[in-house]
Amino acid sequence: MASQITESLAVAASTAVSPDAAAPLATVRSGSGKNDTENANSKEAEVGTSTLSGDPSEDDGQYFHQHIVKDGQQVLISWTKEEERRVVRKADYLFLPIFALMFTWMAIDRTNVSGVLTSTFLRDTGMTRDQANTGVSLLWFGIVLLEIPSNIVLHRIGPHYWIPLQVVVWGVIEVLQMFVRNASGWYAARLFLGLGESGFIPGSLYVLSRWYTQDELASRTTIFFFGPSISAAFGSLISAGALRIEGAGGLFGWQWIFLICGVSTIATGILAFTLVPESPHHTGRLLGGLVPWSGWLSEREADVYVARIIRADPKKGQSSTMSIKFKDITDVLFSWTTWPYLIICLSGLQSVGGLSTWGATIIQSLGFTSIRANLLNAPAPIIASFLGLGLSSLVDRYKRFGYTIGFVAAWTMVGLIALYHLPVTTHASWSFYAAYVVTVSAPSWQPLNVTWLSLNSQTPQKRAIAYAVYIGCSNLGGTYGNQVFRGSDAPLYRRAWSACLALGSVWLATLIVQTALFKWFNRRFAAAVRAADDPAALERDALYTDRHGRKHRYYW
Known part of the structure; x- marks a missing residue:
């Protein structure tokens, strides 16, 4: 059954792990028990939506992680930066x-x-x-x-x-x-x-x-x-x-x-x-699906593609x-x-x-x-x-x-x-x-x-x-x-x-x-966040995070 991504799904943890530990996570299905849920929530609270930092050349051997919904169940997808570049290049060329x-x-x-x-x-x-x-x-x-x-x-x-x-x-x-x-x-x-x-x-x-x-x-x-x-x-x-x-x-x-x-x-x-x-999971549709074809994204590549999109913006779905x-x-x-x-x-x-x-x-x-x-x-x-x-x-x-x-x-x-x-x-x-x-x-x-x-x-x-x-x-x-x-x-x-x-x-x-005007509203937004008792609630309205980690209400 083709994969679907739910727009309400929160971004899962993004952290660097060793290849030996991370590789098996590529197709792990999340359990439905209380412990699994608490662990996932704990990990998300700990690292939020952070991304790997540093020069891209330093990302070798490090993995990104993101949950998607597949066949009605949560699946944790893990991938490397190079793997992400490869699937993006396919979209760029095809x-x-x-x-x-x-x-x-x-x-x-x-x-x-x-x-x-x-x-x-x-x-x-x-x-x-x-x-x-x-x-x-x-x-x-x-x-x-x-x-x-x-x-x-x-x-x-x-x-x-x-x-x-x-x-x-x-x-x-x-x-x-x-x-x-x-x-x-x-x-x-x-x-x-x-x-x-x-x-x-x-x-x-x-x-x-x-x-x-x-x-x-x-x-x-x-x-x-x-x-x-x-x-x-x-x-x-x-x-x-x-x-x-x-x-x-x-x-x-x-x-x-x-x-x-x-x-x-x-x-x-x-x-x-x-x-x-x-969608990325439906690239094999020559002549509207009349001619069978494996598609230009494999199942694994499609999983990586949709996971990276949701990781960057949880509001996006692939329906x-x-x-x-x-x-x-x-x-x-x-x-x-x-x-x-x-x-x-x-x-x-x-x-x-x-x-x-x-x-x-x-x-x-x-x-x-x-x-x-x-x-x-x-x-x-x-x-x-x-x-x-x-x-x-x-x-x-x-x-x-x-x-x-x-x-x-x-x-x-x-x-x-x-x-x-x-x-x-x-x-x-x-x-x-x-x-x-x-x-x-x-x-x-x-x-x-x-x-x-x-x-x-x-x-x-x-x-x-x-x-x-x-x-x-x-x-x-x-x-x-x-x-x-x-x-x-x-x-x-x-x-x-x-x-x-x-x-x-x-x-x-x-x-x-x-x-x-956009610059002025960003300054007001930053002041409101600093003065707020719960800054995280306001920061959810931010659309742009600059290189210094500062959140802005508008791109300008």
């Missing part, structure tokens, strides 16, 4: 990449409109630039409509079924866009594409938060966002190639773009259906379904800590959001051909993605989210100021292009902000809702972020750059206030 690949094609399906707009699409469909903008906004509106409902369905039937199904559905809709002939068809296609994509990002982020510990989450979330961060580059290269085969098979270049991206997305969804597991109550939703929506993230999302992302749609068109207006414009649009997102990976490793180590994202905000503001002052003319084409590359090359910060929000959520239910609300706001921002680049404002885009600067200013100001 579990994380499929989610990153799905997200990459989702982002390409959204942003390939940038390449489409450099083709003959507007002329072939009889649309104006502003009508194309409206269709782009409808996609984001469609995503917002079903963001939370989709996330609730995911938790009812399990992400291993719901997420791959979503990918296949929106891949089919992506292909159908090649049959658009007028503005009405364009509006309908983009709206349904958005509806099909609803809930994918928050659902995937929630799954990752259940498979990785707090110390691992920022870098893994950044890897999850890595593909989408460079999707503009991939999309530009796909567009450039598709435009070169204009007329092949009787199709326009923009039709080839939709066809190539849609078929690739469907193939990715089918692959995900074969590989995405229900693929979860009950979300209405109170969980209201607690997130009416918490003051949620809103700074949403304001930062609505302003920061959209300060450069319009460039994902109109970047290639703006480059084309500098005097380049459509194919060359798409190629020139590729480098900046790649640079931003690799810089984002570097920042995520720093955040995983030092847990300083506000300072890191503030650095990116300042970078972006400098670039936008340069774009505002440089004219979009052929004479100044390369200087403007250089400023454009610098601006879009600002390190990817969205995964850091999402991780920050996740770590400041107290329960798995609230974390799931927070993801849905945040990503819903991100998509809501897309409804207006693309509208700043209007046809009447071309080619200088003075009003557009002014709007981008205004949004960037709100982003930076909110970030400064948010970070200061």
